[in-house]
Amino acid sequence: MRRKERFLSFGYKLMISYIVLLIVPVVFVGTFAYNTSVDSIRKQTKANIRGTLQQIQDNIHYKVEDIQRLTDLLYYDRTLSDSLRRYDDGWYSFDTLQSYLIPTLQNTIHATNRNIALSVYIQNDTIPEVYYSYEGMDPISKGRFYELFHQKRILDKPWFKDFPKEQYGVTMQWRQVEEDDRFGNISLLRRLMDTYEPTAPKPFGFVRITVKIADLLESVNEDKFRNGSTLYIENEKKEIIYFSSADQSIKEEQIPMLEGKDYLQIKAPIEGLNWTLAANIPNQVMEKDIQKVKSVTFIVCLIMIVLFSAAGWLLSRYFSRRVVKIVSVLRSFQEGDLHKRLRYRGQDEFNQIALALNDMGENMNRLIQEVYLSNLQKKEAELEILQAQINPHFLYNSFSSINRLAQFGEIAKIRAMVSGLAKFYRLSLNEGRMMISVEKELQQVQTYIEIQKIKYEDRLTFNVDVDEKVLGYDTVKLILQPFVENILEHAFYGDSIHIRITAEAAEQAIVFKVIDDGIGMNAETIRQIFSPSGIKMGYGIRNVDQRIKLQFGDSYGVLLYSRLGIGTTVQLTIPYFHHTESNDSGPSQG
Numbered sequence: 001m002r003r004k005e006r007f008l009s010f011g012y013k014l015m016i017s018y019i020v021l022l023i024v025p026v027v028f029v030g031t032f033a034y035n036t037s038v039d040s041i042r043k044q045t046k047a048n049i050r051g052t053l054q055q056i057q058d059n060i061h062y063k064v065e066d067i068q069r070l071t072d073l074l075y076y077d078r079t080l081s082d083s084l085r086r087y088d089d090g091w092y093s094f095d096t097l098q099s100y101l102i103p104t105l106q107n108t109i110h111a112t113n114r115n116i117a118l119s120v121y122i123q124n125d126t127i128p129e130v131y132y133s134y135e136g137m138d139p140i141s142k143g144r145f146y147e148l149f150h151q152k153r154i155l156d157k158p159w160f161k162d163f164p165k166e167q168y169g170v171t172m173q174w175r176q177v178e179e180d181d182r183f184g185n186i187s188l189l190r191r192l193m194d195t196y197e198p199t200a201p202k203p204f205g206f207v208r209i210t211v212k213i214a215d216l217l218e219s220v221n222e223d224k225f226r227n228g229s230t231l232y233i234e235n236e237k238k239e240i241i242y243f244s245s246a247d248q249s250i251k252e253e254q255i256p257m258l259e260g261k262d263y264l265q266i267k268a269p270i271e272g273l274n275w276t277l278a279a280n281i282p283n284q285v286m287e288k289d290i291q292k293v294k295s296v297t298f299i300v301c302l303i304m305i306v307l308f309s310a311a312g313w314l315l316s317r318y319f320s321r322r323v324v325k326i327v328s329v330l331r332s333f334q335e336g337d338l339h340k341r342l343r344y345r346g347q348d349e350f351n352q353i354a355l356a357l358n359d360m361g362e363n364m365n366r367l368i369q370e371v372y373l374s375n376l377q378k379k380e381a382e383l384e385i386l387q388a389q390i391n392p393h394f395l396y397n398s399f400s401s402i403n404r405l406a407q408f409g410e411i412a413k414i415r416a417m418v419s420g421l422a423k424f425y426r427l428s429l430n431e432g433r434m435m436i437s438v439e440k441e442l443q444q445v446q447t448y449i450e451i452q453k454i455k456y457e458d459r460l461t462f463n464v465d466v467d468e469k470v471l472g473y474d475t476v477k478l479i480l481q482p483f484v485e486n487i488l489e490h491a492f493y494g495d496s497i498h499i500r501i502t503a504e505a506a507e508q509a510i511v512f513k514v515i516d517d518g519i520g521m522n523a524e525t526i527r528q529i530f531s532p533s534g535i536k537m538g539y540g541i542r543n544v545d546q547r548i549k550l551q552f553g554d555s556y557g558v559l560l561y562s563r564l565g566i567g568t569t570v571q572l573t574i575p576y577f578h579h580t581e582s583n584d585s586g587p588s589q590g
Contacts, residue, residue, distance in 0.1 A: 022308045030301035037293040045289075046266065049279055053268045056231075056277060059219035060270050064174075066112055067209055071172065071190045073108050074120070074207055080104060081194045084124045084204050093126045097148075101127065105146040117210040118146040120192075124204070125150045138183040140212050151206055159189065160206070166191055168201060174273050177208070186213050217242050220277070230280040233270070241275070329357055333364065397485065401455050413454045420451035435579040436477035438470050438503065438510065445480040445501060452488055460488070462499040469505040474579040476547050482540035483514040483570045491518025491568060509556065512572040521562040529560065541570075548574060 074080060083096050109118050117139040131147040132139075139145070154160045159177040172190040180186055192205035220231050220242060233242035264281045332340040341358050398421050405414045424447045436444075442464060449462050480501065487499055500515040521529075529541050545558040552575050562568035 022312065023305060026301050026304050026308070030297050034294060034297040037297070038290050041289050041293065045281070046264070049264075049266050049281060050268070053266060053277055053279060056219045057268055057270055060216055060273070060277075063114070063216050063218075064271075064273060066114070067116070067188050067211060068172065070108055070111055070116070070118070070209055071188060071207055073111060074104070074192060075169070075190065077104065081192070081204055084122050084127070084192075085194060087124055087126050089126050094128065097127050097130070101148065102130065105148065109144045109146050112144075114211060114215055115140050115143055117142075117144075119149065119208040119210070120146070121149045121151040121154055121206040121208070122192075122204065123151045125152065138185070139210060140183070140185060154206065163189060163191070166193065166201075166203070168193060180210065184213050185210050186216070187211075213242060216273075232278055232280075234276040234278060236274045326353060326357065329361070333361060339365070397489075398451065401452075405455070417451050417454045420447055420454070423447050424451065434477060435474045438473050438475050441475055441477060441480060442466060442471075442501070442503065444478070445484060448481045449484060449499065452484075456488070459496045460499070461496065462501070464501045466503040467505045470503045470510045473510060474577050475510070475574050476551050479544050479548065479572055479574075480512060480514060482544055486540055487514070487516045487518055487568075491516050491520075493517075493519040493565075506573075509573050509575050512574075514570040514572075515567065517567040520564040520566050520568055521560070522564055526560045526562060544572070548572065552577070 079100065083100050086092070086096070105118060105120065109116060127148070129147075129149050131149060132142070132145065134142065157177070159175055163173065164171055172188060174186055174188050176186050177189070178187075187208050187210045190207050191203045192207055193201040194204045217233060220233065232240050235241050265278060266281075267276050267278045269275070270277055329340050339361070341361065343354065398417070402414055402417055405417065424444060446464060449460070453460050484499060484501075487497065491497065498517050500513075502513045502515070504511045504513075530545070532542070541558060541560070548557045556573050556575060559571040559573075560568065561571065
């Protein structure tokens, strides 16, 4: 039997191919959509951050311009410059201070709603100073106020000496001077120019407006960004002058270490202050949105794969069921069952295959029947030829025996032998049939032995041991007699010989044995007997073996067991068989 090989069915191959072809574009589209969404999120996040930073920049710029506007009120005040150019002692200087300078300074500080400290330094030392004493205190803590000093107080100050060369209407500077750094303040510094000579204006004073850095940077608040974000301001020296973070674990000194380390950093310059506004946004915050997109993309792709896989399974099942039917029919044909047929609806290729297989089954069945009948007829012809070869041989030997009896005048023996020979041939002819019952086959061989006892008298003894269960079955005729004939012809050893015939009902077959105590044979003789070109005495044995195999198959036939000087046992095996009279169907086994 052929070993059943494992294989992957057509339906699974079709479904796997479909799923693979499906997964590739779904994964490609999902990856593309995910990457596009992530890129869009990153760009949108950066755009939102830049937009927020721009709002903060605009707010700071507005406050800076508001302070600069206050200096413009003094810078472009022609009356102020005229008043301070006059060096008159006494009443005039006091009147100028009271009637114009103080109101002008008051109007300046009240032109804004922010707390500022206005300090004006003038070169005209005939005008009295106006100032407050706040040593060790933050000047802005007093609220809005003004002071008037003589310029000689600041001539030696580094920030005054280093002040840039004047460019009319443009030169001004934001710096932390004096104790500004201590109190978290910053000052806008600017000269006051005399425009009496437009081609060569001369300074007549200096103005300093001090404000809280926190007031300028009030809009710098991490609340406008995502959780965990950090905002800070760097000055021109890359020093952090303002810091805002909701994460209490992050300290100001750690800010430089955050750059490029799991943070998205965006910087923007602040006009007028020479500062840089920077925002550090933790990537993990942004990754939450990316993770959401990733999850949604994965779920959508998974749903698509499941739905399309289900569709592919139904589609493959539809086609595989048709293929399975075709394979089932082919397997039945392979196993010899040619009666199975296919039925398909429609006019597709499967229907054409079904029609072709059905036609092939019909043709194969018809051809097999024709070949079977032809072989059966051939087998019957061969059996008849083999049978015809036995009868002349036996008849020749019988006539030789009768001739010898006649020479000795043994009339009674001749009459008995002729009577036995007539009975033997009546059983052998069997109305022209090649099959005979086991019972008649045993009667036939007993008749033959009785014929031979006439010749051999007491030198030949025999007995028959038969299981009655085998008597109702049929066999090929003349399968026992040739062995008895061979015993009498070749196995005589001494003055007598004994022959024993048995018929046993084995589990799977009927077993005949013809046993003698004759001369026996060696293994080489047995091999030559079964050889087609064997010795002469093997002709009858080969004839019987061939007839049994032709009728019942190669698993049945003749076996020889023999030892020199001891005897020989011939074993014949045939199946349990019942012969039918119908020539159309041939013999059948039971």
